[in-house]
Amino acid sequence: xxxxxxxxxxxxxxxxxxxxxxxxxxxxxxxxxxxxxxxxxxxxxxxxxxxxxxxxxxxx
Numbered sequence: 001x002x003x004x005x006x007x008x009x010x011x012x013x014x015x016x017x018x019x020x021x022x023x024x025x026x027x028x029x030x031x032x033x034x035x036x037x038x039x040x041x042x043x044x045x046x047x048x049x050x051x052x053x054x055x056x057x058x059x060x
Contacts, residue, residue, distance in 0.1 A: 005045035009035055012053050018060040029057040 009016065012033035019028045026037040026046075034051040 003042070003045060007046070009048055011035075011050055014056075017057050027051070031058055032056045 009028065009030075012030055014030040014032060017029050017031055019026055022036075024039060028035040028037060028048065033053045033056045035048040036051050037046050037048045039045070040047045
């Protein structure tokens with residue numbers, strides 16, 4: 001209940017187009033990039049690393 005967070009993924013341009021759980025982690029897709037998110041716990045909550053800055057998805 002206290003682990004809500006918000007933030008911005010700004011390493012690559014564009015809006016987030018889709019997301020998918022990958023075990024306890026998540027993959028987030030922008031139009032031309034992908035990020036791998038891992039749960040870190042407080043105070044960071046989530047850490048996102050760029051998987052690709054050339055391949056993404058146009059929609060879900």
